[in-house]
Amino acid sequence: MGKTLAEKILSENSGSDAHAGDIIIARVDLAFLQDGTGPLALRQLEESGLEQIANPERVVLFLDHAAPSPSLELANDHIILRQFARKSGAQLYDVGEGVCHQLVVESYANPGEVIIGADSHTVTAGALGAFATGMGSTDVAIAIALGRTWLRVPESFNVAVSGGFTKGVYAKDLALHLIGRLGADGATYKSLEFSGEAIANMSMTGRFTLANMAVEAGAKTGLFPTDEVTRAYLESRGRSALFRSLRPDPDAKYERAIAIDASSLEPMVSKPHAVDNIALARELTGTKIAQVFIGTCTNGRLDDLAVAAAILSGKRCHPKTRLLVAPASREVLREAISAGYIQTLLEAGAVLLPPGCGPCVGVHQGVLGDGEACLSTANRNFRGRMGNPEAHIYLGSPATAAASAIAGEITDPRELV
């Protein structure tokens, strides 16, 4: 019987004939922690009594959620992570380097690998054909020590996307449409596997966005076949030797098939307080926005900043709307400076934040006031997510965010691109 991408990767990894539903012991090719989950993981690691670190070269700690630290408690948590890195030989990315998921794809993730991170958006690396999934602190702590974890091989959904995107419509809109269709738990425990013409033609930036949001439908992983786009990306990162062709078997068995015509999609927005609570951007015209946030592991990449800069070029943010921009990594920031995007955004009135998670998690750098609404390019709009349960979060593409920053209200970006 043919295999899905998930079955193929996990079979090879475990040296077994793995099928959906099987429990396997997987070799972990990369394990990582961030500053919100890392301190607990290190306490659990100590408690376990395991003294070895399976492969310090492939254990990475990221200080990104509270970066730089807004409080003495978090500054002390950062010290714990830095000390562990020094002692164990694990890799450390300190404040200002960027969001863990962006740094993972820039420097670590490769096709066919099994990646676990103590962060739900670990799924982002599925865009490179890695079986990447989020777990909690204890699971990752044990994986750091043993180099192994247990996994249930997931059933897969084939998400076939035909056609081409129309102007002003992006991978983010597809992601929101898909989550709206599946529901916030529609793909729980499953592998979302993407295929079709629109996927083949999609840039790595778009693929990262789509893979990143797989977890918002409950999925365990969001996997892309590898192709020339993947190869070119790995080559640009100095990892061309690690490219490998990965495709599902033509007779792979999927639990469910979902067909989407990209050309029929319009700019989408998720309304408070659930990602699957979707609407067309144009249906929300008139919704006042106090803060626009462009950034995160979903949409803080160079192409995203380029889209926003093109729309905001020569324009100003609405006087009642703040625009915050946090590039996903130091490298994205550097390239965005070279390309002139940062200059354009600053001239439009943007506040530039350091590379990292920014205000996405409600820790710092843009906590919302009571009753305020934010249009964010992030992946979650749960009640309280950005630090205030009395605030309202809408999610959209960088284009929708930029257009809304100019108008001061939710705006369909096709009026401006």
Add this chain to the structure above:
Amino acid sequence: MLRGKAFKFEDNISTDDITPGRLFHLRSNLPELAKHVLEDVAPSFGSMVKPGDFIAAGVNFGLGSSREHAAIVLKMAGVEAILAKSIARIFFRNAVNVGLPVLICDTDKINDGDELEIDLVGSIVKNLTNGTKLPIGEFPEVMLRILEEGGLIPYIKKHGDFES
């Protein structure tokens, strides 16, 4: 056999609801974080829940962030088990890893304040208030073994590794 009172919650309770991001700085101070458990959705829950009580939620309990602190503070607050129609994937693993039973059952038959008796061996929830018996959904064996040891850390301490 577990016995306690049910606190009823809606669908899609997220880990942001259980442990909000604005309390991120308390993650290394779990007793303090536990005082705020679920306060944005049920402000009185933390002061009313007693050791041995249960949460009875709808679908997709624990969705969102991987923060294991959410499972830990529920346990610290006294929650003995979580019953829900479905549980988000990462939270499911986290709860088991910290020794907090998560049970899939038809929680529509449970109202806020109902007295429940849970028979883990017989896989049945008895609602002592309305007399209904609710079967508990299947539990993967690997998770059952971890839960039986009280969580992943005690499991690893005892076995040293995963049994393949």
